[in-house]
Amino acid sequence: MSLIGQPLDALDTPQLLLDLDVIDANLKRMFDAGKQRGVNVRTHFKSLKCGGLAQYIKARGGPTFLSAKLNEAEVLADAGIDDILIANQIVSPLKFQRIANLAKRVTLRLCVDQMDNVDQLSKAMHAAGATLGVLIEIDIGMARCGIPPGEAAIPMAQRIHKSPGLRFDGLQGYDGHLQLIADASERKAKCVQGLEQLVGTRRFIEKAGVPVPIVTGAGTGTWEFVAGFPGVTEIQPGSFILMDCIYNAVRPEFGCALSILSTVLSVRPKWYNLDAGSKAISKDFGSPIIKGKPEEKATRFSEEHTKVECDPVPVKIGDHREVIPAHCCATMNLHRQCLGVRRGKVETVWPIEASGRYD
Ligand SMILES: Cc1ncc(COP(=O)(O)O)c(C=O)c1O
Structure with missing residues (x-):
């Protein structure tokens, strides 16, 4: 039946129920704010994992997505999404052919934080005849992945910029350690500190002669401090669409x-x-x-x-x-x-x- x-x-x-009227209101609030503040809102698919929902979001003004894993990016591409950032490192050569195949189907970007990984990805993409957009992940305080902010990013950006099969697309700095801080003024102050480091890194790289088209970061807890911050081009929240009782207390x-x-x-x-x-x-x-x-x-x-x-x-x-x-x-x-x-x-x-x- x-x-x-x-x-x-x-x-x-x-x-599992999803209230579509509530989703519509959440999407409108975030996408309208993105337009007003002049930033792209890239939706995190790790919060959704559902191709039909990605199509629903695309139809309501959000065509760009990020994912945590390669399989999520493949599901997005199968759903007709053609602008995807894998907001994570992929270091296993066993996955490089899948990355190349996907990069030939959609505009695909990936994060890196190691030179060896840059060189291996370049070799694999060049051999496969694919072009992969690459963002350097900057650790702005979460202490998960990423390189430290500052001048250290210059040689990596230059290397990516001249690597065959790769395109240097910019920087990602995600402030995951701040998302659930209950006090909004403390959350904002800490968030702005991280953003200054991220945007400062952008300036170092640009001064060295490499353009930085994308600077992306933020989650549902920090989106409003990041959207519109000078030098940031994009925010990447995910939970704001479905929400939960923990995030709802903060947002x-x-x-x-x-x-x-x-x-x-x-x-x-x-x-x-x-x-x-x-x-x-x-x-x-x-x-x-x-x-x-x-x-x-x-x-x-x-x-x-x-x-x-x-x-x-x-x-x-x-x-x-x-x-x-x-x-x-x-x-x-x-x-x-x-x-x-x-x-x-x-x-x-x-x-x-x-x-x-x-x-
Ligand atoms: C890299 C990255 N960006 C953005 C987010 C934001 O997600 P949310 O809006 O669910 O906090 C996450 C969440 O884990 C993430 O890992």
């Missing part, structure tokens, strides 16, 4: 579109259990909440159960609840399909092609 047109109370559970202007529809399995005097647990709701960032029911607290999780404490218990067996997870990206990674819903009815069913993959 087709799910299209079904009301939510007729659905089997657990089921209430974006609504929570993602929820897990679940059924009450058992009822006791001071709690009830839902039929969705840690296999359906990621809890790596903390506890989920029950949508619209602040007095009902999710307190314990097993693989297939969530215990919800409340007094009195306002549900009976078979009732539905929607659970808003603490981490939208990791929750999308647990499911094989999502249902786009509007005003209580299923409008579309999308496979989540890149879920469960890490290649």
Whole structure:
């Protein structure tokens, strides 16, 4: 039986729901702000992993995407997205042919932070007759990947600039360590410090004679401090589209579109259990909440159960609840399909092609 047109109370559970009206409002807010501030908004696909959703976003004014992994970039290309940044390093030569194949299909860019990797990628792309855009990742404080900001980036930019098969496209500096700082003025002050280092690195490279067309960074927590900062051309948030209860506390202007529809399995005097647990709701960032029911607290999780404490218990067996997870990206990674819903009815069913993959 087709799910299209079904009301939510007729659905089997657990089921991953995406509220399309909320997504539309989140997209409009971010894309309008990007236009006003003169920056490109590149959407992070690691938060989505779903080709149908990427097409939906492209149709609403967001044609450029980034991904964390090569498989996500391949899913994007299959969905008809033709401007993709892999915001990460790929060092295994076993993946170079896949990169070359993709670079022949779409405008593809990749981050680097090592000279050896630059040389190997150049050799592989040149041999395959492909051209790959390359951004140097600058570590502006997250201490994950990237080279330090400053003059050290000049020789790497010059090397990429003259490497066959590669095109030097600019710099990426992502401030992941700042995204969830609760105090907005502290988040902003730290963010601006990192941006000054990033833009300062741009100036060093340009002074050395190499153009720097793209400077990209930011996530949902820092987007508004980065968008419009002089010298930054692009922001790259992802969570703002689906959101979760942790990000919503920091960025209430974006609504929570993602929820897990679940059924009450058992009822006791001071709690009830839902039929969705840690296999359906990621809890790596903390506890989920029950949508619209602040007095009902999710307190314990097993693989297939969530215990919800409340007094009195306002549900009976078979009732539905929607659970808003603490981490939208990791929750999308647990499911094989999502249902786009509007005003209580299923409008579309999308496979989540890149879920469960890490290649
Ligand atoms: C490189 C990079 N850019 C941007 C983001 C922003 O994502 P979000 O908006 O979900 O914080 C992330 C998140 O992990 C990232 O790794």
